[in-house]
Amino acid sequence: MGKQLKDGRALMTVSAKTAAILNGDEDLSAWDDEELLRGQRKDRSGSFRGRPPKVVPQEVHAERVRRTMSKAFDLLKESTYDAVRLLQSVVNDESASTAHRLQAAQLILDRVLPKSQSVQLSLGASADPPWLNAIRNGLTLIPGRDEDDGVIEAEVVTEAVDGNP
Numbered sequence: 001m002g003k004q005l006k007d008g009r010a011l012m013t014v015s016a017k018t019a020a021i022l023n024g025d026e027d028l029s030a031w032d033d034e035e036l037l038r039g040q041r042k043d044r045s046g047s048f049r050g051r052p053p054k055v056v057p058q059e060v061h062a063e064r065v066r067r068t069m070s071k072a073f074d075l076l077k078e079s080t081y082d083a084v085r086l087l088q089s090v091v092n093d094e095s096a097s098t099a100h101r102l103q104a105a106q107l108i109l110d111r112v113l114p115k116s117q118s119v120q121l122s123l124g125a126s127a128d129p130p131w132l133n134a135i136r137n138g139l140t141l142i143p144g145r146d147e148d149d150g151v152i153e154a155e156v157v158t159e160a161v162d163g164n165p
Contacts, residue, residue: 012055017041021057028063036064084108 003011017040020026028036035041039056043049090096090104128136 014055015053018053018057021059024059028059031060031063033064033067036060036067 005011014022017026021028031041038048039053039060040048040050087104087108091101091108093101
């Protein structure tokens with residue numbers, strides 16, 4: 001390592017390539033997996049020169065993880081079809097136990113059918129539903145109309161908010 005500072009940090013020199021990575025000037029998508037694993041580029045002949053770096057920029061590590069996870073996700077996507085085919089074969093296998101066939105069917109249904117949700121409102125006998133009160137509070141009766149004729153007429157009233165109409 002380099003010179004130790006009073007606050008515990010250390011100064012160190014890095015290669016021009018590492019500086020380019022840290023500055024965002026190096027395109028890590030052009031690196032192969034072996035280079036990312038080692039944290040170092042190969043030379044023109046395709047081999048590594050010198051010792052591997054003592055520290056690797058976080059961007060190199062992040063690119064390596066991104067590629068690894070992308071490959072793993074692609075493999076999972078391919079395996080999903082195989083898993084569904086396996087469950088389907090168990091469901092259709094008449095020699096399999098009923099319990100196993102039902103379990104396979106349940107696994108398929110749990111992942112395919114949407115989960116249903118129910119909402120229950122418990123209102124007192126005299127209470128109006130909240131949506132009805134919201135409509136009533138948002139309507140304004142037109143002056144001069146007979147309120148008992150069973151017809152509610154309303155007009156939209158816009159009030160100024162912070163001086164805006």
